[in-house]
Amino acid sequence: MTDLSRRSFLRFAASSSAVLAMPIFSEGYMAASAMPQTSSATTSQPIYIDANENPLGPSAKARQAIVEMAPHGGRYDLDLTKQLVKSFSEINNVPSEYVRAFAGSSAPLQYAVLIFTSPSKSYVTADPSYEAGMRAALVSKARVVKVPLTADYAHDIPAMMRNAPDAGLFYICNPNNPSGTTTPQERIDYLVARKPAGSLVMVDEAYYHFTDMPSSMDLVKAGKDVIVLRTFSKIYGMAGLRCGFAVARPEILEKLYDVQGWNPLSTTGVAAAIASLQENNLVPERRKINTGVRSNVFEWMQKQNISYIPSQTNFFMMDTKRNGKTVMAAMAAKGVMIGRTWPIWPSRVRITVGTQEEMDRFQHAYKQVMQSTEEALLESIPAGFRHPEWREGFVS
Ligand SMILES: Cc1ncc(COP(=O)(O)O)c(C=O)c1O
Numbered sequence: 001m002t003d004l005s006r007r008s009f010l011r012f013a014a015s016s017s018a019v020l021a022m023p024i025f026s027e028g029y030m031a032a033s034a035m036p037q038t039s040s041a042t043t044s045q046p047i048y049i050d051a052n053e054n055p056l057g058p059s060a061k062a063r064q065a066i067v068e069m070a071p072h073g074g075r076y077d078l079d080l081t082k083q084l085v086k087s088f089s090e091i092n093n094v095p096s097e098y099v100r101a102f103a104g105s106s107a108p109l110q111y112a113v114l115i116f117t118s119p120s121k122s123y124v125t126a127d128p129s130y131e132a133g134m135r136a137a138l139v140s141k142a143r144v145v146k147v148p149l150t151a152d153y154a155h156d157i158p159a160m161m162r163n164a165p166d167a168g169l170f171y172i173c174n175p176n177n178p179s180g181t182t183t184p185q186e187r188i189d190y191l192v193a194r195k196p197a198g199s200l201v202m203v204d205e206a207y208y209h210f211t212d213m214p215s216s217m218d219l220v221k222a223g224k225d226v227i228v229l230r231t232f233s234k235i236y237g238m239a240g241l242r243c244g245f246a247v248a249r250p251e252i253l254e255k256l257y258d259v260q261g262w263n264p265l266s267t268t269g270v271a272a273a274i275a276s277l278q279e280n281n282l283v284p285e286r287r288k289i290n291t292g293v294r295s296n297v298f299e300w301m302q303k304q305n306i307s308y309i310p311s312q313t314n315f316f317m318m319d320t321k322r323n324g325k326t327v328m329a330a331m332a333a334k335g336v337m338i339g340r341t342w343p344i345w346p347s348r349v350r351i352t353v354g355t356q357e358e359m360d361r362f363q364h365a366y367k368q369v370m371q372s373t374e375e376a377l378l379e380s381i382p383a384g385f386r387h388p389e390w391r392e393g394f395v396s
Contacts, residue, residue, distance in 0.1 A: 121168025180311020
């Protein structure tokens, strides 16, 4: 079994019986009872707070839409995708020609890097940030310019511009993964106004809904050289259903589609996305649930004197003051799968905000792990968990 399929297998084994018996609960019920659909907080099953997923899964109405769409799954349904694009553009007051739906936001992110960077047009990113674009830049053979975040964990826009006069694409992850922090809109506006001619700014708003920050979509509406990415994988709890958007001028979107070719979306994913957009309260309710659980874990860390970055999203970086990879492995051995380290921050690990029960289990396991010496810790880790690098190939 490969490392990645091990992850899938563990998850499936843990959740399959729960899924089979899955009734449709209201959001309030799910939050109160912590009846996660994609993870389990019982002590016998591993918990996954490693990939910034939403433990609530798709909303009740989205699940219903999936069930209703399933019998029609034998057909490509391009009209359904058009309907999704229309809903999104109406809600966001952006012309529908400026919006394209994809199977998640990873696809347009990678296509944009392939199209707009090259050996003579660099790929510019914060450090640390979400690394998928850097991987695509290996294919386009672009120079990768990594610029450390500022002291307040924002993108250092002047340094990004200074270090890349040859920029093809500026990748701005806002809020940033893994810091969970935002870059003020005026700094992004500044970049867009003064970037090198011919370059593009891609603003990845995967975690936008967890915050009250403005969106860079206004720059797209104003006709600027900007692509905004959105996804249903995070607040909407649809990571496995694969649905997202790129928002940009039509000729930029055309280029993305040229790379993608014929690749219609999953009809169940699109049906779930349409249903989710129709639920006006979904985003504020889920944001509130996430903020509540996150505040509790922040309070706990303050009491424990653990330093962390005050994230505005559904994940945060905490400083273990140890080798983060060893801590990850020791936690995995206790059935608590936490997120990874970044090369620039080797002692920090990224934790996804799960349900309250999951965070309680995380806190309990973390305390135990930190009571052990590094040596005892290494000894306590079973062979299968000794190399947490297996998750390194898994960019999330
Ligand atoms: C910042 C960021 N962008 C994009 C993605 C890709 O998500 P998806 O392809 O599921 O939309 C992720 C996934 O974790 C992410 O963290």
